[in-house]
Amino acid sequence: MDNEPAQTKDEGFLSRMALNDNKAGMEGLDRDKINNIIMESSKGSKFYENELKKDQQVNQRIEKMMLQKANITQAQLKKAQAQVEKMTLALERSRDLSRVIVHVDMDAFYAAVEMRDCAELKTKPMAVGSMSMLSTSNYLARKYGVRAAMPGFIAKKLCSDLVIVPPNFDKYRAVSDEIREIFADYDPHFLPMSLDEAYLDFTEHLEQRQTWPESLRTHRYSSKSITTVIIINLPGIAPNMMLAKVCSDKNKPNGQYRLPPTREAVMDFIQDLPVRKICGIGKVSEKMLNALEITKCSHLGQQMALLSLLFSETACQNFMEVSLGLGSTRISRHEERKSMSIERTFKELSDAEEQFSLCRELCKDLAEDMKKEGLKGKTVSLKLKNVNFEVKTRAQTLQCAVAAEEEIFAVAKDLLKTEIDNESPHPLKLRLMGVRMSAFVSSDDKAPTQKSILGFLKLQLHVSSVNTQDEGSALNKTGGSVSQVLENKRAAPAGDHPSTSGCEARPQILICPVCSSKVETTDLNVFNRHIDLCLNVASTNQKKSESESVYDEKKCLQECKELNKRKERSEAEEEQPFGSKESSRVCPRGGQHGGSIQKVFLTQSDSKPTTSQKCQGKLSDLVCPVCHLTQETDDLAVFNRHVDLCLNQEVLHELKGQTTFSQNPSVVKNSKNIGKSQ
């Protein structure tokens, strides 16, 4: 029973507190000495005591798991094994090695920026952060064991010469923008993970590159800031995101790693990879797996049957994919945000009055942030951390969505009061308080910007013939900037409709931005399909009545309805729902760099007679709606890519406070080479 696991308890705890030499630049330093200093600096503190407590909880989880394991029968294991083999086969069949996924992150990003701006720092061990917490450190500091997420005062004990520079996020954001501009040229749909990290899908870029003249292939970025390029870490290249992430970490700081897209190479690569290297497997998961003597990814594969009996389905699914070297092959922008929060750490705060006023302040700030994004939420959560580092959250969900300071505070205040009362007659001794909003519904504030999408769409649909009437619905106002448009999801429930206030239980009614009819569904995919159909109809209409100056909405509406009916009927028979791959369009961030708009253009252009695409090599007159330049291409995919690039550039420049953009994306210049006519 006292079957002590491979690790002793002390060693286990060390893994929680001690130096994480995972990071680059940590090779060949005196681990024991460093860990000693870290431990000595921490011992006896409230923080340390709490960490100890948490570690013991993990140990209990492990014990429980080991007990479960001991009770597993051979029959169970055998059955599980069969199941696992079946799933493995299915997963193996789904393996896709055709994509070129790149993961890039900046090496010691904040530190690199500070060193760029202050030459003196280049020769000194330095870190960005405060005495309480460091964000990152440069390589000189890493030699002493100074690393991110370490409190500055401990770092100082490890390296008394350490220079700690306070963070300057505006500056990092500016550099990040420059870098993202470069990313966008390679993949307009790149996925930023933070200021210093992103995934890119290079597949299409590489295909296009084949057709470029030599001059273009060599220096593309002569006009761009070199200063930022210096700090880009060379990337990790692999057939999927999971692998790319590991690869980018491989040869830090000064090398890239490319994993060949073959099954053999992938499996070889995975074989001895420590499970902790996998994104998503953190300290605790590592410890639990280690208790089962699983330390390398190959062990995961060998122990899948056992794991499937001890872990949840989602966890197992993930383990299995990892063990096979599988991961996402398509990078998609994150969906809309699900929560927004604010929290603050402070010196012990025990006075109830002060706690309430702090709470109000947090609510005020949160309400401001909510307003900026036009959000309203139904759930208010209060987070408290006492001086012993114990964290509690308390939440309440309302009938109606709220956003204003007073409304949020009314709830948060009650939650706080309950906690204070529960502790009475003792005071709550807090070191952190936070307020979070979630369970968002669309808010009225969103309506104006959403309408700008309509304006944008309609502008495209009408091309030159702009309709001036229209029941004051702002349909023709194109005042919204491109970035505004891009910030918004396409299939947003109509904000000014009463049913979206969040106070009614009946299904949401969504208003089609094209035909303005109500679509009664909760499924945004269904709604998007409807919009697609409407756009088709609208563009057909436009084609038919090019000489007319008035857009016939009624006709559109009617045709929409008919088409939708037809479509629904045919869909009932087919397996593949139309447009199912476009589900990313309901995601606002997905639209940020043109994803959703792109489809609009495609749909519109699709309705052009196919003859103009294929016959006689005649070039159609595709005019980019962003840069307004005629694009000499008849390849819609190429045209769309161009628009994407333009949108990206515009957004980036807007972010930088510029209104014009300096260059037209080069892609289309070469489009003739990659047209279908070859």
Next chain:
DNA sequence: GCGGATCAC
């Protein structure tokens, strides 16, 4: 829906 926990950055 709630609350604790884990994870990433």
Next chain:
DNA sequence: TATGGTGATCCGC
């Protein structure tokens, strides 16, 4: 003197 802030997700109620 001193161990962060934000967002997401999962699991077990």
